[in-house]
Amino acid sequence: MTLATPPTAVDKFSTEYESFVVENSSSPDWLKAVRQQAWSTFSELGLPTKRRGTELWKYTNLQPLADADFAYGVTGSVSLDQMKVVGPWDDAFDTVVVVDGEFSVELSNLHGSTGLDAGSLAEAIAAGTGSVESQLASLAGREKYAFTALSTAFVDDGAYVRIADGTQLEQPVHVVFVTSDAAENRASYPRLLVDAGAGSSVVLIETYVNLAESAQFAAPVVEMFAGDGSSVRHYRVQMENESSFHFGTTRVAQMGNTDFTSTSFAVGASIARNDIHTLLDAPGANCTLHGLYMTNGEQQQDQEISTTHAKPGCSSGQFYKGILSGKSHAVFSGKVVVERDAQKSDATQKDLNLLLSRGAEIDAKPSLEIYADDVTAAHGATAGHVDRDTLFYLQSRGVDEEAAKAILIRGFAEEMLNEFKPPALHEFVEKITDERIPILLAESDTIGTA
Amino acid sequence: MLEIKNLHASVLDIDDSEILTGIDMKVNKGEVHAIMGPNGSGKSTLANVLMGRFDYLVSEGDITLDGESIIELRPDQRAHLGMFLAFQYPAEIPGVRPWQFLKTALDSKAESRGEDKMSVRNFSKLFDEKVEAVGINPNLVKRSLNEGFSGGEKKRNEMLQLEVLQPSLAILDETDSGLDVDALRIVAEGVNSMRSPARSFIVVTHYQRLLNYITPDVVHILVAGKIVKTGGPELALEVEKDGYNEYLSATGANV
Numbered sequence: 001m002t003l004a005t006p007p008t009a010v011d012k013f014s015t016e017y018e019s020f021v022v023e024n025s026s027s028p029d030w031l032k033a034v035r036q037q038a039w040s041t042f043s044e045l046g047l048p049t050k051r052r053g054t055e056l057w058k059y060t061n062l063q064p065l066a067d068a069d070f071a072y073g074v075t076g077s078v079s080l081d082q083m084k085v086v087g088p089w090d091d092a093f094d095t096v097v098v099v100d101g102e103f104s105v106e107l108s109n110l111h112g113s114t115g116l117d118a119g120s121l122a123e124a125i126a127a128g129t130g131s132v133e134s135q136l137a138s139l140a141g142r143e144k145y146a147f148t149a150l151s152t153a154f155v156d157d158g159a160y161v162r163i164a165d166g167t168q169l170e171q172p173v174h175v176v177f178v179t180s181d182a183a184e185n186r187a188s189y190p191r192l193l194v195d196a197g198a199g200s201s202v203v204l205i206e207t208y209v210n211l212a213e214s215a216q217f218a219a220p221v222v223e224m225f226a227g228d229g230s231s232v233r234h235y236r237v238q239m240e241n242e243s244s245f246h247f248g249t250t251r252v253a254q255m256g257n258t259d260f261t262s263t264s265f266a267v268g269a270s271i272a273r274n275d276i277h278t279l280l281d282a283p284g285a286n287c288t289l290h291g292l293y294m295t296n297g298e299q300q301q302d303q304e305i306s307t308t309h310a311k312p313g314c315s316s317g318q319f320y321k322g323i324l325s326g327k328s329h330a331v332f333s334g335k336v337v338v339e340r341d342a343q344k345s346d347a348t349q350k351d352l353n354l355l356l357s358r359g360a361e362i363d364a365k366p367s368l369e370i371y372a373d374d375v376t377a378a379h380g381a382t383a384g385h386v387d388r389d390t391l392f393y394l395q396s397r398g399v400d401e402e403a404a405k406a407i408l409i410r411g412f413a414e415e416m417l418n419e420f421k422p423p424a425l426h427e428f429v430e431k432i433t434d435e436r437i438p439i440l441l442a443e444s445d446t447i448g449t450a
Numbered sequence: 451m452l453e454i455k456n457l458h459a460s461v462l463d464i465d466d467s468e469i470l471t472g473i474d475m476k477v478n479k480g481e482v483h484a485i486m487g488p489n490g491s492g493k494s495t496l497a498n499v500l501m502g503r504f505d506y507l508v509s510e511g512d513i514t515l516d517g518e519s520i521i522e523l524r525p526d527q528r529a530h531l532g533m534f535l536a537f538q539y540p541a542e543i544p545g546v547r548p549w550q551f552l553k554t555a556l557d558s559k560a561e562s563r564g565e566d567k568m569s570v571r572n573f574s575k576l577f578d579e580k581v582e583a584v585g586i587n588p589n590l591v592k593r594s595l596n597e598g599f600s601g602g603e604k605k606r607n608e609m610l611q612l613e614v615l616q617p618s619l620a621i622l623d624e625t626d627s628g629l630d631v632d633a634l635r636i637v638a639e640g641v642n643s644m645r646s647p648a649r650s651f652i653v654v655t656h657y658q659r660l661l662n663y664i665t666p667d668v669v670h671i672l673v674a675g676k677i678v679k680t681g682g683p684e685l686a687l688e689v690e691k692d693g694y695n696e697y698l699s700a701t702g703a704n705v
Contacts, residue, residue, distance in 0.1 A: 388505065390541040396501050397555040397611060398529035398562075407546055407554065411594070414545030 007046025009066045013187075014043070016072040017153055024156065031125060031155070034137045038152035045146045059331045059363040060302055065245045065271060070187035070217045072154070075100040076180030078211060083107055083176065087207040087237065090424035093174040094118055096159045100180055101188040103157050115167025115200070117160070121191055124160035130195055131225075132160065139223040139251035139279075147247040147275075151189040151219040158191030161204065165197035165227065172203035172422050177220060179240075181211040190220040198227040198255075205425060207237045208246065210268070215243040222250040226258040228282070233261050235425060239432065240268035242297065249275045256282035263419040264291030265429050266301050267436060275304040280314035280342075290319040292416035294433070295328035295360070296440050303351075306335040309342035309372075316346070321416050322353040323409060324360035326443035332381065334366040342372045349379035354412050356386070356405075356444035385446045405444070406437050451650055452477040452500075452619055457511035459499045469495045471675035472511070477619070477668075480647040484661055484686060485654045487672035488694040493654045496672065497623040500652070501535040502528050515619070529555075530562040534617035536608045536637070538624050543595040548607060549577055551595055552614050559615070580613040584640070605633045609640035620644070621652045624660055638663030658690035673697045 017039055024032075047066050048057045078099050083089060096118050097107035103120030110118060117129065124132050141152030159175045177190040196202055204224075210216055218240065226232050232252075240246045246269040254260055264274050278287040293301040307316040318334045332351040349366040364381035386408050394404035413433055420426045459470040469492045477483050487493050499506050500513065502525040512519050520528055543551075557567045568576070581588055586606040596604050612620055624637060641651055641664050653664060661669075661683070669685040670677045671694070678697045679685065 387541065390543060392498075392501075392503050392505075392525060393537060393541040394543075394551070394555075395525035396529060396535045396537075397551075397615065398526050398559045399551075399555050400524070400526045400558065403554065403558065404526075407551065408543065411543055411545030 005050075007044060008049045009047040010043045012069060013150065020072070020154055028125065028133075030133055031136075034141065035153050035155060038137070038141050038149045038155075041144060042146060042149040042153055045144060045149065048146050056304070059329070060271070060273070060300060062271070065217065068185060068215055068217070068245075070185045072187045074182060074184060074186050075102060076182045078104070078107060078178055078180050080107055082211060083178065086178070086209040086211065087176055087239070088174070088205065088425045088428035090174075090422070093172050093205070093422075093424070095174040095176065096161070097176045097178065098157070098159055098190055099178050100186070101157060101190055103159065111171075113169060113171065115164040116169060116173065117162040117164070118173055119160060120157060121160040121193060122157035124193070129160065130162050132193065135195060135223065135225060136193055137223075139253055140221045140249050145249075147219045148221050148249050151191070151221045151249070154189040155191055156189075158193075160193050162195040163197055163200040163202045166199045167197065168201040169203070172205050172425075174205040174207065176207045176209065177218070179210045179212050179216050179218070181213075183214055185215045185217070186212075187217045187219075190218060192220070192222040194222070194224040194232070196224070196226050196230040196232050199229045200227065201231040203233045203422065205235045205237070205422065207239075208248070208268070209239050210241040210244060213241055213243070215245070215270070216240065217245045218247070220248045222248070224250070224252045224260075226252065226254045226260055228255045229257045230255070231259045233421070234263070235420060236262065236264040236274065236291075237425075237429065238264070238266045238268050238272060238274065240272065242268070242270055242299065244269045246272040247275070248273065250277070252276070252278040252287070254278060254280050254282070254285035254287065257284035259286050261288040262290070263416070264293075264303075265420070265432075266291060266293040266303070267432060269299070271300045273302040273304055277306045277308070278316065280307065280309050280316065281311060283311050283313040285311070285314045286316070288317045288319075290317075290416065290419060292321050292323075292413055293330055294323045294436055294440065295330050296326040296436075296443050297328060298326065299328045300330065301328075302331040302333070304331075304333050306337070307347070309336070309338040309345040309347065312341060312343045312345070314342065314345055316348075318349045318366075320351045321412065322351070322362060323356065323413065323440060324353060324362060325356040325440040327357070327359040329361045330363075332362070332364040332366070334379070336368050336377070338368070338370045338372050338375050338377070340371040343374040345372060345375045345377075347375070347377040351381040353381075353383040354386070354409065355383055356409075356440055356446055358445055402441060405441055409437050409440065410434070451479050451516055453514045455512045455514075457499070457513065458509045459495060459506045460509060462505050462507045468509070469675050470499065473672075473675070473677055475670060475677060475680070477650045477652060479650060481667045482641070482645065482651040482653065482664060483668045483670065484664075484666040485652060485670045485672050486656070486658070486686060486689055488698065489656065491672045492675040493656070493672055494623055494625040497535060497621050497625075497652070497654050500621055501525050501533060526558065527562070529615075529617075530559050532618035534612060534615055534620045536612060536620065536622040540596050540604050540608055542597045542599070544597050546595045547593070548591040548595050548610070552577065552611060555611075555615060577614065580610055584610045584613055586610055601630060602632045602636060605636040609636060612640055612644060618648060619650045619652070622654065624653065624655045634660050634663060658686045661686045671697055
């Protein structure tokens with residue numbers, strides 16, 4: 001007889017969950033029910049520290065997270081000047097700032113753009129704005145997944161963005177989740193709900209930044225609804241501090257003739273996961289998911305990228321690039337499911353990695369599950385070192401080895417950096433990349449001129 | 451200016467792989483030397499070893515430039531002294547623009563010599579002039595370095611770099627027999643327009659064809675890692691007619 005192992009680390013969160021329930025006793029009943037169901041799911045699951053027998057966590061060791069303690073509900077202050085330097089910033093953007101999980105009216109910079117309703121999620125819940133009640137936790141939080149369950153158990157505030165039908169927003173909407181400076185380790189559950197109306201068009205930037213140097217645990221959940229004929233251009237910038245844990249979940253539901261493109265820039269945290277799923281739920285839904293991840297030291301970055309083709313005539317593309325150095329580790333898990341009725345689907349998957357050190361490890365597993373017969377699909381993954389011929393070519397023109405490697409790394413990243421279109425965002429990711437390259441090179445040991 | 455003395459070289463980390471088995475040659479200022487030889491004779495290795503490629507080990511001998519040994523220098527340091535290697539198949543480098551790359555190369559040369567870097571404005575002017583001179587499509591140099599370039603475009607791009615960097619010793623590795631006539635012309639035009647009393651060239655080639663367009667001062671025949679014969683331009687014509695058999699049997703090489 002074997003004894004069932006109790007779920008990991010539930011106790012760590014239970015006291016805080018209980019006081020959270022008491023403090024939020026005036027929440028609407030439907031929300032209380034959502035939280036309670038999510039908590040019951042989480043208490044059943046615990047943190048996924050068991051790796052054996054699970055594809056989802058096979059390459060990721062969550063024990064460091066389970067071993068750490070985090071306080072919930074501690075908030076601090078952040079200044080506008082700090083906001084302008086820690087992440088991308090443009091005064092022209094409609095910016096929603098969420099500090100330690102709470103909407104900040106002082107730091108947010110909203111211009112009253114016609115057709116845009118952007119602000120506090122707590123307020124939208126209280127006012128019953130739009131379809132909040134039916135949308136919140138409908139894409140994420142009810143399934144048996146520890147991080148969305150835990151996050152949903154604590155769902156409270158965050159950002160709400162609604163774009164009215166037919167609205168073409170000229171400036172991007174920027175949602176910044178910032179953790180204030182504080183000595184203690186803290187947990188936060190940032191939440192974003194995006195409702196893009198039929199025929200609307202929006203550029204949406206999500207930024208995760210950290211002013212604290214202590215370990216922070218963030219389990220953000222983003223749900224996006226792309227109405228008929230809408231176009232959503234999404235960016236995700238993750239720059240948590242190097243002792244933090246970041247488990248982000250993005251769930252997107254696309255209606256007919258929609259275009260959803262998402263580009264991720266993931267450089268932060270000690271252990272981070274960018275989990276994104278797009279559901280192509282009506283003919284003519286197209287999605288492109290891509291991103292750049294860079295790791296050094298003992299960092300781990302996971303890209304858990306999946307798309308479901310539920311209806312015919314949709315296309316999806318996944319394209320990621322990784323640059324790894326030191327003893328860092330990255331996982332690319334790309335999955336495309338083409339359901340039986342989804343004929344005329346087109347799906348591509350690609351993951352390219354540049355390994356700068358012998359100690360760096362990439363686990364890339366693109367996979368296609370196809371149940372329809374009329375489908376075009378292709379997938380591939382590569383991992384390589386800096387090419388010696390190329391390096392010699394650059395050196396023969398007078399560029400020294402370090403500078404040549406830097407040029408090659410920058411060139412490898414360039415294609416993804418160019419996907420960041422808003423100028424302030426593009427400048428920011430370029431700057432961070434240029435700052436990161438010497439750090440990656442300092443931990444590089446794969447090529448030497450002897 | 452360049453002197454090679456009893457040069458022996460092998461592939462790094464592979465025993466018994468000696469490819470260059472004792473090369474002696476001297477290239478004076480303003481001369482154009484051609485190095486010819488059958489496949490596998492070590493022509494391309496010689497070009498790479500001269501430029502300091504790290505995949506080779508020089509076990510014996512010396513290379514001097516203006517009397518100073520360069521054997522311990524890295525490829526970038528040799529480039530700073532005025533050496534240049536044109537590649538037969540230059541690497542395709544995604545995400546790197548020719549303009550940006552050449553500016554970096556020129557800046558590091560200036561830096562190594564303690565000179566001022568060229569201003570962006572002056573460099574742009576120089577770059578545009580050279581682009582026009584070499585006849586490269588100006589749209590092409592806005593793209594990634596060599597990426598998706600045709601064979602001829604890659605050659606023009608190599609000549610563009612030669613023009614911008616103005617080396618005092620240019621080595622052209624055109625070892626492969628697959629070079630088409632257009633590419634040959636581009637290389638030859640580049641060499642001929644840059645030929646000057648202050649600049650030397652070493653042209654490495656398999657066939658005499660390239661030498662229809664470039665008239666060398668000196669021709670060397672390289673067989674089994676050694677120079678077996680040195681002569682004037684007429685030597686290239688002899689090889690074209692009779693092939694390398696005579697030299698191969700003489701050295702006992704089995705190529």
